[in-house]
């Protein structure tokens with residue numbers, strides 16, 4: 001899969017490379033581009049990032065596997081990141097996690113049987129004052145309860 005990025009991703013990667021002094025410093029933003037491009041960081045995606053940054057693949061892999069925001073399994077069409085940290089937990093996040101598991105059959109770290117949703121647990125997404133909160137793809141949703149979370153997710157097919 002070497003250099004198999006599309007033109008949009010390649011343009012982004014070239015821009016990223018100009019903003020960082022070394023390829024090593026550009027690994028994290030480059031991994032984000034790869035994750036957006038391929039949906040997850042399969043070995044070929046890591047190889048493509050390493051090739052693009054002219055780094056050993058192991059250097060890229062060690063960064064990718066250290067941070068939890070990178071996906072190492074194929075994701076659903078929509079990625080739900082629900083916060084279960086203290087503020088959101090106190091406001092009912094665990095109940096919401098149960099709603100998602102019951103309604104869509106998706107457990108943390110998994111994908112719903114229809115491929116519609118992936119569920120990830122987040123350790124705070126910066127919306128502590130208006131929780132429970134979740135991200136669906138790049139969209140922030142706050143003030144969730146069992147009814148609202150279902151209404152919100154109806155917009156993601």
Ligand code: FES
Pocket residue numbers: 083084085086087088089123124125126127128129131133
């Ligand atoms: S604790 Fe949930 S967003 Fe911060």
